[in-house]
Amino acid sequence: MKEPRPAQKDAYALILEAIDSGIYNPGDRLVESELAERFGVSRTPVREALQRLETQGLLTRDGRSLIVSSLDHNALAELYVVRAELEGLAAALAARHATREEVRVLREFVEEDRKLMGDPRALARANRRFHRQIHLASHNRFLMQQLEMVHRSMALLATTSFAVEGRDAEGLNEHARIVEAIAAGDAAAAEAALKEHISKAFETRLKLDASAAAAE
Structure with missing residues (x-):
């Protein structure tokens, strides 16, 4: 009988929690490779999570970088x-x-x-x-x-x-x-x-x- 696989970490939830807990603050730049290493996930789910957060307005594009949005x-x-x-x-x-x-x-x-x-x-x-x-x-x-x-x-x-x-x-x-x-x-x-x-x-x-x- 095969051992059950450990639950896959949810990159979106991990990044959102990091913003919510103040690890990343408004204006901070989020780098795909750094996030993947920090949370122990592959870059593909991180990339998808960043795209989702950008669509929701939680991240803003600054040139080629994504930064945590600020509320005026x-x-x-x-x-x-x-x-x-x-x-x-x-x-x-x-x-x-x-x-x-x-x-x-x-x-x-x-x-x-x-x-x-x-x-x-x-x-x-x-x-x-x-x-x-x-x-x-x-x-x-x-x-x-x-x-x-x-x-x-x-x-x-x-x-x-x-x-x-x-x-x-x-x-x-x-x-x-x-x-x-x-x-x-x-x-x-x-x-x-x-x-x-x-x-x-x-x-x-x-x-x-x-x-x-x-x-x-």
């Missing part, structure tokens, strides 16, 4: 408008369809994440986990597909809003209010709470960008 002010504003609407809808649907178990998991995430205060990168990862759990609790696969596209673009943000002093406690309190609205089955309140959360995050990011520009 207008693109950032557009992204947050779409994110607020889609995330708000997910919260409203979660308030209608979330199981008791899903609500308990959301509550547990909020409490667990409070232990991460002071660690912006860890909180950013926990934040993605929390939002994805709401997406799952919406029980709408088509909405989840759209939210995945939005969150891929969020990977282009080099810094996290949790890096701003006081944003961690504020953000987690907002998470708690979202969860309680979902638990109460109040779709309107859940949608409003999540939209307000996204608005606060956008406002914080604008301040971050302004501070970074002033320091240049």
Whole structure:
């Protein structure tokens, strides 16, 4: 009996995760041969992954090179408008369809994440986990597909809003209010709470960008 082959590494997922985790930042050049060596895959799937990421707008061509795209002010504003609407809808649907178990998991995430205060990168990862759990609790696969596209673009943000002093406690309190609205089955309140959360995050990011520009 033949031994099962090890699962093939997904070059697209590996590169996307590297961008999302800050290994590659906006403006960084991605070289096919270097990526293949880093991730232990052949150059063909890397080439296909780079083409896919370019098509999705996550990479930009600079001459013959591909670099990680940057979001200017207008693109950032557009992204947050779409994110607020889609995330708000997910919260409203979660308030209608979330199981008791899903609500308990959301509550547990909020409490667990409070232990991460002071660690912006860890909180950013926990934040993605929390939002994805709401997406799952919406029980709408088509909405989840759209939210995945939005969150891929969020990977282009080099810094996290949790890096701003006081944003961690504020953000987690907002998470708690979202969860309680979902638990109460109040779709309107859940949608409003999540939209307000996204608005606060956008406002914080604008301040971050302004501070970074002033320091240049």
